[in-house]
Amino acid sequence: MTNIFNYIDRKSPIHNLTGATKFVCLLLWSFAAMVTFDTKILALLPVVSFILFGLSKIKLKDISFLLVFTLVFMVMNNVLVFLFSPMHGTELYGSCTEICKLWGNNYLTVEQLWYHLNLVLKYFSTMPIVILFISTTEPSEFAASLNKIGVKYTIAYAVSLALRYIPDVQREYHEISLAQQARGIEMSSKENIVKRLKSASAILIPLVLQSLERIDVITNAMELRGFGKNRKRTWYRSRKFTKADIISMIFCGALLLLSIGMNIYNGSRFWMPHF
Amino acid sequence: MKKNVVKSIVAIGIGAALFFVLGRFVAIPSPVPNTNISTQYGLLAFLACVYGPVVGALAGLIGHALIDFSYGWGIWWSWVIASAVFGLLVGLFSLKKKTVASLNISQVIAHAIAWIGVAPVLDIVMYAEPVDKIFLQGAVAAVANIVTTAIIATLLLLAYNATKPKAGSLKKEK
Numbered sequence: 001m002t003n004i005f006n007y008i009d010r011k012s013p014i015h016n017l018t019g020a021t022k023f024v025c026l027l028l029w030s031f032a033a034m035v036t037f038d039t040k041i042l043a044l045l046p047v048v049s050f051i052l053f054g055l056s057k058i059k060l061k062d063i064s065f066l067l068v069f070t071l072v073f074m075v076m077n078n079v080l081v082f083l084f085s086p087m088h089g090t091e092l093y094g095s096c097t098e099i100c101k102l103w104g105n106n107y108l109t110v111e112q113l114w115y116h117l118n119l120v121l122k123y124f125s126t127m128p129i130v131i132l133f134i135s136t137t138e139p140s141e142f143a144a145s146l147n148k149i150g151v152k153y154t155i156a157y158a159v160s161l162a163l164r165y166i167p168d169v170q171r172e173y174h175e176i177s178l179a180q181q182a183r184g185i186e187m188s189s190k191e192n193i194v195k196r197l198k199s200a201s202a203i204l205i206p207l208v209l210q211s212l213e214r215i216d217v218i219t220n221a222m223e224l225r226g227f228g229k230n231r232k233r234t235w236y237r238s239r240k241f242t243k244a245d246i247i248s249m250i251f252c253g254a255l256l257l258l259s260i261g262m263n264i265y266n267g268s269r270f271w272m273p274h275f
Numbered sequence: 276m277k278k279n280v281v282k283s284i285v286a287i288g289i290g291a292a293l294f295f296v297l298g299r300f301v302a303i304p305s306p307v308p309n310t311n312i313s314t315q316y317g318l319l320a321f322l323a324c325v326y327g328p329v330v331g332a333l334a335g336l337i338g339h340a341l342i343d344f345s346y347g348w349g350i351w352w353s354w355v356i357a358s359a360v361f362g363l364l365v366g367l368f369s370l371k372k373k374t375v376a377s378l379n380i381s382q383v384i385a386h387a388i389a390w391i392g393v394a395p396v397l398d399i400v401m402y403a404e405p406v407d408k409i410f411l412q413g414a415v416a417a418v419a420n421i422v423t424t425a426i427i428a429t430l431l432l433l434a435y436n437a438t439k440p441k442a443g444s445l446k447k448e449k
Contacts, residue, residue, distance in 0.1 A: 037403065083405075086404040134345075162287075162291035162295065162339075162341065163292075165289055169295075194426075195314075198426070204430075208321065212325075219282045222284075225359055269403070
């Protein structure tokens with residue numbers, strides 16, 4: 001229950017970076033992967049992230065569950081895109097190189113296959129880095145790091161509260177659910193859909209009303225301790241930036257600039273070699 | 276700092292925790308295979324109605340981002356932002372009236388804007404996916420969410436109103 005975010009405690013250069021650095025890098029990296037469809041960059045990012053994985057000492061078997069999950073999602077999304085518009089690549093790249101006829105007016109085109117290659121690469125350029133972030137950053141340090149990069153501390157504290165109370169809410173949900181099941185509610189697929197929703201509400205109502213009460217209690221406790229009186233606050237979990245932090249942030253910033261630069265150089269977000 | 280501000284922060288935190296638990300662990304199987312009914316939007320609509328637009332937007336944003344983090348497939352920003360927009364809109368519509376009817380009208384409008392407007396447009400801008408696939412996904416999500424929210428948010432609001440003492444419910448003894 002405590003480890004829903006899959007944090008893995010190891011000694012490594014990546015673990016030693018502050019939470020703020022890793023969060024900034026994650027944002028810069030995902031923007032770099034998001035803005036471009038340049039295949040060269042989308043191929044470079046996964047290679048770099050696999051090197052980082054090596055540095056972090058996270059083993060493949062630690063994250064295999066997350067990986068399988070994401071790969072299934074990726075395959076499903078690609079299949080959906082292909083079934084819906086097999087000519088989408090042609091629209092994007094503005095040319096049409098037919099390989100064979102499929103159905104109706106639709107052809108299997110080189111452009112479409114190229115687009116799918118880019119889509120797959122896009123997953124591989126963001127997915128490893130997110131998995132790396134969640135497995136090397138402690139959740140409580142994450143909340144402190146939000147404040148460090150300029151998010152108002154009240155908001156950072158809300159994130160911290162959410163992380164703190166997720167296990168509590170989960171346990172409460174479980175208890176209420178067992179109590180209601182003992183009284184005979186049914187939530188599995190044996191019942192029809194309206195009945196199922198109604199039984200869900202039989203659990204939700206006590207859970208939410210209890211949570212509203214909890215909100216009042218916590219508010220009073222924080223109020224009594226003078227929360228929100230000053231403009232700033234300190235964090236138990238925050239650390240000072242080191243040289244490695246600055247270097248990694250500059251590196252990720254450079255990646256983003258490179259990716260935007262390639263878009264300008266190519267004249268569009270999309271790039272395809274001439275076959 | 277006013278009391279309301281502290282209360283809003285706590286409501287965002289607990290709201291996000293509830294949103295997370297419902298979205299991550301409470302999967303009600305639906306008639307369509309591989310699709311689960313998301314009860315968390317009923318909760319979000321209710322919270323936005325009671326605590327206002329800021330709490331609705333941020334609880335949706337944080338809760339949804341945490342769900343994506345815990346799955347590890349990367350944050351799908353377009354849908355996270357759509358969740359926040361949904362909370363914000365329901366909160367804004369419910370500023371004056373907090374009745375069952377007004378909540379249901381506002382949730383239908385907010386779901387339509389969030390899943391047929393915001394999410395697909397952001398998907399197209401960020402991921403350049405084909406337009407018809409995205410809008411179909413959005414429309415299916417919108418319809419499913421509207422139905423679940425209608426049932427769950429209504430029941431929650433009725434239960435919540437029943438716990439509040441009504442004005443004039445106390446009489447002076449003669």
